[in-house]
Amino acid sequence: MINSRKYLIVFLTVGLGILAACGDSTVESSAKSSNNSSTQNDDSDISNKDGTASEERKTENSSGVNDKNQKSDQEDTTDKTPTSNEDGEPLKSDNNSNEIMESKKDEYLKKLNEMEESDRYTEAKTTIVEMEEQEEERYKKWDEELNEIYGVLKEQLNTEQMENLREKQRDWVTHRDEAAKVASLKYEGGSTESLEYVATQASLTRKRCYELVSKYMK
Known part of the structure; x- marks a missing residue:
């Protein structure tokens, strides 16, 4: 138990x-x-x-x-920004165009001043023959510049303006030659008659260059 x-x-x-x-x-x-x-x-x-x-x-x-x-x-x-129209032609800026036109006028005025300055300081020749040759060169230089300015105005002016200028230019050419003839007759028969004729042509052509640029060029 x-x-x-x-x-x-x-x-x-x-x-x-x-x-x-x-x-x-x-x-x-x-x-x-x-x-x-x-x-x-x-x-x-x-x-x-x-x-x-x-x-x-x-x-x-x-x-x-x-x-x-x-x-x-x-x-x-x-x-x-869009640079062309629907036809794919480049857009023209009025502001840029105006600036180009204005600078064109300034450019030619500056050029004319430089040409005139060059004439002023060019050494004058002593003989009649040499002086006449010198004036012929001066006239040729300003006449070429006048033609160049006239070509620029053809691009800037519209048809009506250019037609009016063309008529005035024809009248001016007649006036230039007549004025040169009158000036040379003062020395008719003398050795300086032809010299005075071409010298007057050169001076009037220089003046006309300034007139066209100042009055018509933009």
Whole structure:
């Protein structure tokens, strides 16, 4: 009887030990499971945060690229001004055209002043023959310049204006030659008659160059 009780006590003690051990194992397992779950949730949160941040960066980058593209398109649109009409002909700028015309007038006035300055400081010849040759050269130079100016005016003036100028120019040529003849008759029969004729032609031609540029050239 005593032995049976001992066996029972030992059996109960072992059983309680086993139950206690099982209980600890269950608690540890639950704790590990809880820790693992927490870790997974943390990792998931991190992953979600990283993914969200990545998406936000992509959105910002995409937005920035779109803004740049829009600005670029706007700049291109602003810079691209039409340079030709529907027929493909280049457009003419009135402002640029006026500037060219004005500068043309200034250019010729400056040129005429330089030519006159050159005549003023040219050394005069001493003999009648040499002086006559010198005046002939002067007349030729100014007559060539007059023809050049006349050609420019053909491009600038309209048909009616050019026709009026052509009539006036014919009258001026007649006046020039008549005035030269009258001036030379003062020395009729003398050695300077022909010299005075060509010298007068040269001076009147120089004056006419200034008149055409100042009055008609734009």
